[in-house]
Amino acid sequence: MSIFVESSDVLPLVDLEIALPVGSLQDPAGQEGLAQLTGHLMRRGPRGLSQARFEDRLASLGSRVSVEVSMRSTRIRATVLRRNLGPLLGLLADMVWQPALRASDFVKLKRRAQAALVARLDDDQTLGAVCFREALFGDHPYGRALGGHADSLGRIGVQQVGDFYERHIAKGSFLIGAAGDVTESEVRSLIASHFPRSRRAKRNGSDVPATRVRRGRHVVIVDKPERTQTQLFIGTLGARTRDRNLFPLIVSNTAFGGTFSGPLMQQVRGVRGWSYGAYSRLLHSTQRDAWYMSTAPSAEYSADCAALQLDLLEQWVERGTKKADLRFAQRYLINSHCFDRDTPSKRLESRLDVELLDIPRSYVDKYDGLIARVTREQANDATRARISPRDLIIVVVATASEVARSFERLPGVRSLEVVPFDRN
Amino acid sequence: MAAQAPPFMAAPEVLIERLNRGVRKRNARWSFVRDQAFGDALTLRRFRLGNGLTVLTLVDRSAPTVSYHTWFRVGSRHERPGKTGLAHLFEHLMFGTTRNHPHGDFDRLMERAGAEANAATWTDWTCYYENAPRDALPLLIELEADRMSNLVLRVPQVNSEKEVVANERKLRVDDDVEGKALELLYDKAFRHHPYRWPTIGSMQDIRGFTVRDCQEFYRTHYAPSNATVVIAGDFSEHKALSLVQKRYGSISAAPAAKIRKSPKEPSQRAERVFQLSAPTPTEKLLVGYHAPAFSDPDTPALVIANDVLFGGLSSRLHRLFCLDEEIALSVRGSISPFIDPGLFEMWIFLREGKRTEDALALLDRGIAGVGSAGPSPLELEKAISQLELSFLHSMETAGGKAEQIGFYETVANDGAAVFERLAAYRNVTGDAVQRAVTKYLRPSRRTRVEILRNLS
Numbered sequence: 001m002s003i004f005v006e007s008s009d010v011l012p013l014v015d016l017e018i019a020l021p022v023g024s025l026q027d028p029a030g031q032e033g034l035a036q037l038t039g040h041l042m043r044r045g046p047r048g049l050s051q052a053r054f055e056d057r058l059a060s061l062g063s064r065v066s067v068e069v070s071m072r073s074t075r076i077r078a079t080v081l082r083r084n085l086g087p088l089l090g091l092l093a094d095m096v097w098q099p100a101l102r103a104s105d106f107v108k109l110k111r112r113a114q115a116a117l118v119a120r121l122d123d124d125q126t127l128g129a130v131c132f133r134e135a136l137f138g139d140h141p142y143g144r145a146l147g148g149h150a151d152s153l154g155r156i157g158v159q160q161v162g163d164f165y166e167r168h169i170a171k172g173s174f175l176i177g178a179a180g181d182v183t184e185s186e187v188r189s190l191i192a193s194h195f196p197r198s199r200r201a202k203r204n205g206s207d208v209p210a211t212r213v214r215r216g217r218h219v220v221i222v223d224k225p226e227r228t229q230t231q232l233f234i235g236t237l238g239a240r241t242r243d244r245n246l247f248p249l250i251v252s253n254t255a256f257g258g259t260f261s262g263p264l265m266q267q268v269r270g271v272r273g274w275s276y277g278a279y280s281r282l283l284h285s286t287q288r289d290a291w292y293m294s295t296a297p298s299a300e301y302s303a304d305c306a307a308l309q310l311d312l313l314e315q316w317v318e319r320g321t322k323k324a325d326l327r328f329a330q331r332y333l334i335n336s337h338c339f340d341r342d343t344p345s346k347r348l349e350s351r352l353d354v355e356l357l358d359i360p361r362s363y364v365d366k367y368d369g370l371i372a373r374v375t376r377e378q379a380n381d382a383t384r385a386r387i388s389p390r391d392l393i394i395v396v397v398a399t400a401s402e403v404a405r406s407f408e409r410l411p412g413v414r415s416l417e418v419v420p421f422d423r424n
Numbered sequence: 425m426a427a428q429a430p431p432f433m434a435a436p437e438v439l440i441e442r443l444n445r446g447v448r449k450r451n452a453r454w455s456f457v458r459d460q461a462f463g464d465a466l467t468l469r470r471f472r473l474g475n476g477l478t479v480l481t482l483v484d485r486s487a488p489t490v491s492y493h494t495w496f497r498v499g500s501r502h503e504r505p506g507k508t509g510l511a512h513l514f515e516h517l518m519f520g521t522t523r524n525h526p527h528g529d530f531d532r533l534m535e536r537a538g539a540e541a542n543a544a545t546w547t548d549w550t551c552y553y554e555n556a557p558r559d560a561l562p563l564l565i566e567l568e569a570d571r572m573s574n575l576v577l578r579v580p581q582v583n584s585e586k587e588v589v590a591n592e593r594k595l596r597v598d599d600d601v602e603g604k605a606l607e608l609l610y611d612k613a614f615r616h617h618p619y620r621w622p623t624i625g626s627m628q629d630i631r632g633f634t635v636r637d638c639q640e641f642y643r644t645h646y647a648p649s650n651a652t653v654v655i656a657g658d659f660s661e662h663k664a665l666s667l668v669q670k671r672y673g674s675i676s677a678a679p680a681a682k683i684r685k686s687p688k689e690p691s692q693r694a695e696r697v698f699q700l701s702a703p704t705p706t707e708k709l710l711v712g713y714h715a716p717a718f719s720d721p722d723t724p725a726l727v728i729a730n731d732v733l734f735g736g737l738s739s740r741l742h743r744l745f746c747l748d749e750e751i752a753l754s755v756r757g758s759i760s761p762f763i764d765p766g767l768f769e770m771w772i773f774l775r776e777g778k779r780t781e782d783a784l785a786l787l788d789r790g791i792a793g794v795g796s797a798g799p800s801p802l803e804l805e806k807a808i809s810q811l812e813l814s815f816l817h818s819m820e821t822a823g824g825k826a827e828q829i830g831f832y833e834t835v836a837n838d839g840a841a842v843f844e845r846l847a848a849y850r851n852v853t854g855d856a857v858q859r860a861v862t863k864y865l866r867p868s869r870r871t872r873v874e875i876l877r878n879l880s
Contacts, residue, residue: 010486013816051747055738056802062809064736081813108750115753115775121705122601225703225879229594261532270528273587276595296595328536335538338557342487343820422705422879 004351005187006179006344012082014180015345016089018096019352020074022168024146025208031156033148037106037113038164039067039074044105046094051105054091063088065095069146071285073356074169079345082181086190093194096174101165106158113153120147121422124397125296127222128231131419132395135220136235136290140211177352179344211287213237216414217392219407223400224421230302230398232275234309235292236391239382241284241359248382249291251374253282255321255329256312257293262325263312268295274305286358291387299398303406306394310411314389320380333371397421433483433661436469443665451475452673454665460840463819468829468840471665475677476649479668480829480839482656484822490657491826492564493553494572495834498645500623501547501686501764506632509589509625512545513633514641516585518552519543523574527581530567537563547619548763549834555823558658562667568653569671572646577638586630593624601702605873606769609712612696613767613871617689619760647678654830654839657822686764689714696871701878706753707774708875709783712767713865715759719836723759724848725860726768730757731807732799732857733790734770738806741790749786751778763835768864780874791865798858811849815842 027034043065045054058065062081067074076096080088120126130145137143148156176195178187213236239246257264257280268278275295283289293313297305321329341347350364363370390412396403400418408416434442436456443454457470462482471479503510519541521527534541539556554564597603607622614620624630655664692714716722733741734757745752754773760766772783799807818824833839 008486011816011819013813013820052738052743055736056806059736059738059806060802060809062813064810064813079813079817081809081816108747111750112746112753118705118776119753119773124599227599229591229599259531259535261528261535266528269588271584273584273591276588276592296591298591298594328532332535332538335536335557335560336540338487338489338538339540339555342489342822345820 002175002355003184003187003191004175004177004348004355005182005184006348006351007183008179008344009181012181014080014082014085014178014182015348016078016080016092017177017348017352018076018092019175019177019356020169020172021072021356022074022172023070023072024144025071025141026164026168027144027148030152031148031160032144032152033113033146034156034160034164035074036069036146036148037109037153037156038161038169039069040113041101041106041109041161042095042099042165042169043067044102044109045100046091046098047100049100054095057091058088061088065092071142071146085182089190090194097170097196099165101158101162103158106161110153110156113147114150117147117150117153124224124227124231127224127421128233128395128397131220131222131397132233132235132292132393133290135218135393135395136214136237137211138214141208142211142285142287142289175352175355177348179348208287211237211289213388213391214393215391217390217394217410217412219394219396219410219413219416221400221404221407221416221418222395222397222421223418224397225399227299227397227399227402229296230299230396230403232295232297232302232306233292233395234306234313234392235290236388236393237288237386238282238291239284239386240288241286241357243284243288243386245382245386246284247370248374248378249282249386251326251329251333251371252321252379252383253280253291254333255325255379256280256316258329259332261328263316264293264309267308267312268305272308274298274301288386299402302396302398302403303410306396306407307410310389310392313387317383317387317389320383321376323376326374326376326379330371330374334368337367433467439662439665440471442662443669447669447673449474449673451675451677452669454669462840463843469661470839473648473669473672475672475675476647477672477675478652478833479665480652480654480833481661481664482654482825482829483659483661484656484825485658487822488558488658489555489822490558490561490564490655490659491553491555491822492561492568493551493654493826493830494568495652495654495830496550496645497548497650497834498550499546499548500621500625501618502645502683503618503621505621506629507637508621508629509623510633510637510641511550512623512625513585513589513630514638515543515545515550515552516589517577517581517638518571518575520581520585521576521578522570523576524570525567530571533563533567539564546623551830553823553826555821561655561659561664565664565667565671569668569675572648572651572672573675575642575646577635577642579635582633582635582638586633589624589630590627593627593630597622597624598627601704601708601875602771604702605700605708605710605875608698608700609710609769609871609873610767612698612873613692613712613714614689616687617764618686619689619762619764619766648672648675649677652830652833654826654833656826656829689765692869692871695867697874698872699874699876701876703879704875704877705879706776707778707780707877709772709774709780709787710873710875711770711787711870712872713770713870715766715768715864717763717765718761719763720765722860722863724845725852725856726759726864727811728799728804728807728849728852729794729857729861730759730768731810732794732803733757735807735810740793741787744786744790745772745783751775751782751786761831761835780876784872788867791861795858795861795865798854801854804852804854804857808849808852812846815846
């Protein structure tokens with residue numbers, strides 16, 4: 001049985017996780033949001049218990065349960081007072097392997113999911129992030145919104161949820177993890193009495209086609225009224241998890257925009273005060289995922305900020321990172337790594353990631369060495385090989401009439417599209 | 425109750441005697457105040473330096489990290505009209521130039537050491553904190569002591585930081601429906617007390633600050649006697665106190681700041697209603713009832729009431745609004761943890777096409793239910809279990825513990841009071857919840873903001 005335990009008796013608290021290698025990448029075309037709806041319908045409780053009674057039981061045990069669906073995984077996370085671990089495990093097992101999946105609950109859940117899509121329109125940062133992925137990945141599955149959209153949710157019924165559950169969860173593989181005030185033998189004994197026999201998680205994801213760079217620089221303005229401030233995302237494709245350039249790129253990106261002291265933050269915020277935050281992020285998956293910069297400048301100088309970022313990006317890629325800056329980034333990454341493992345639940349999470357997301361074990365076990373060994377040449381070569389300043393998606397959430405002209409004039413822009421913020 | 429020190433900790437009197445040996449300067453001499461049990465296994469110790477700096481230590485070897493918090497007893501309540509937002513702007517400036525370190529050095533040195541450094545400002549306090557690998561503690565002490573007394577304030581930095589804060593205000597208030605509504609709520613619910621103005625300040629005030637304003641603020645509020653340092657995590661108490669003595673001991677004991685007492689807010693006798701039009705797809709209802717201060721004996725019962733009404737998926741109002749009637753996507757409640765009486769805030773995030781007047785009727789029904797019959801035994805059990813769970817989660821890391829200690833020390837005058845608060849929750853009865861709801865959640869005590877959509 002694939003059980004992972006991180007014991008610590010510091011607090012009378014236990015975190016539990018059931019991790020399944022199924023996520024939105026398994027959503028059938030046209031039914032985007034199905035994996036998430038399935039996870040959330042399971043969360044409404046097991047057969048024989050109404051949702052209200054299920055929630056009462058969870059709350060009175062001093063527990064919280066969440067179901068998080070990502071592109072490649074569904075993670076059922078629970079946290080509970082140590083004294084109530086046994087009863088919580090029983091409830092959790094019933095929720096996952098004997099879910100009620102009631103049609104009446106589904107109807108309400110679907111209405112809630114639709115309402116959540118509408119409510120999301122209030123959040124400019126999320127609007128920008130979702131639009132950026134859609135523009136960057138186009139029709140590729142990486143561009144799908146986890147929660148789907150109004151049309152795709154409309155096509156999903158409780159039957160599709162039941163089928164998805166049977167195919168991917170009831171008969172699928174899973175991992176179990178526990179962290180906190182519990183021993184491995186306790187966990188094994190409790191799980192044996194509540195859970196089905198564990199099937200080892202299949203490492204999937206290779207069936208997703210390669211992502212492709214869209215040539216040129218393309219601007220998308222998410223048009224929203226009355227914006228005094230804008231949300232700006234500029235990026236392109238980054239790296240694969242198993243890319244030999246990954247660690248050099250992690251170090252290089254950290255030197256550029258991963259810290260408060262890097263040139264991106266210093267030039268945008270430190271020198272000019274143009275944005276409260278200014279960071280660059282490198283995501284990785286089985287295929288090349290996104291690399292992007294995010295800032296939030298005032299509408300009056302949003303395009304100037306974008307131009308500055310483009311200039312900094314070109315300098316970073318063409319001139320490379322200085323030795324001292326690279327060394328700084330390495331020290332930051334190595335020294336701060338202790339915060340990735342200072343609680344039992346964080347240590348558990350990284351072990352489950354390795355099993356579930358096809359991350360080489362050495363990335364966790366030999367992290368410090370992999371970071372320390374990156375040379376300046378490797379970092380700069382990796383940056384040039386993976387980050388293309390010519391091929392960029394620029395997404396800005398703004399009032400279009402106030403910024404469109406200035407964004408059109410940014411160097412190298414091939415197209416500019418304006419989309420209403422409430423188009424879905 | 426005096427706590428039993430773990431074997432790796434020296435007796436405090438011995439420690440103090442060693443640290444003070446040969447130290448003549450009064451400002452640099454330590455005194456031991458007391459120790460307190462911090463849960464079953466840890467001990468919180470309180471020391472004071474001659475210049476008035478209070479230092480609380482909590483040695484906890486569960487992870488190789490250390491957290492260093494500096495809490496100043498100054499927040500937006502200490503500002504005045506026309507100068508709102510100064511405490512927050514000042515928090516930004518504290519990351520700038522000092523007589524010993526050029527601009528940018530603070531962040532560079534912290535990040536190179538692997539430390540996360542940040543700060544927060546609210547109504548009653550300003551907190552600076554670092555979470556770092558244990559070996560970085562000497563650096564944290566050096567840099568924090570340096571900026572407590574050696575900050576250099578010049579026009580370029582002040583202007584640049586004013587622009588950053590103006591952008592932060594746009595992010596959190598001007599373009600944010602919730603931020604804008606909260607600002608309106610406090611402005612209308614309070615007429616005299618400084619809680620009425622926003623911690624981030626008005627845009628006009630932010631734009632108008634001068635270097636002189638900042639220098640005066642620094643002189644008035646950033647003195648050792650107005651601060652508490654909390655050190656939690658894996659560190660040697662002797663080495664840490666020795667370093668604090670070396671770095672802070674030369675800072676003079678400035679006279680206590682002349683802080684004007686905040687005016688008492690008169691009782692609200694009639695409901696106040698305001699509308700806010702915003703480019704939002706859905707209406708929202710924000711209600712604020714005048715609530716007791718954080719340390720008021722009635723607060724624990726009201727916190728339990730909040731959990732009964734708003735705490736998670738099994739709470740009364742979540743069920744009513746989100747599951748049964750399906751008029752809201754989510755509901756949220758919280759009581760402002762302020763030194764003086766604040767507000768019990770309630771948010772109803774409505775679904776498309778639903779109206780605030782319907783939400784108000786349901787809210788009144790939900791509150792009346794608790795006011796007339798109190799919570800059920802199951803509801804009490806759920807609330808206490810959930811508060812215990814939240815408490816334990818807040819104690820997971822060195823940073824979490826330091827935050828709790830610093831907050832309770834600053835707001836409740838006792839860094840270990842978090843445990844008493846948990847005990848107080850356990851002692852709350854259904855009758856007490858019912859009484860608190862009846863006393864505080866009356867329509868005449870509330871201000872409400874109706875957020876209406878102005879999209880076509």
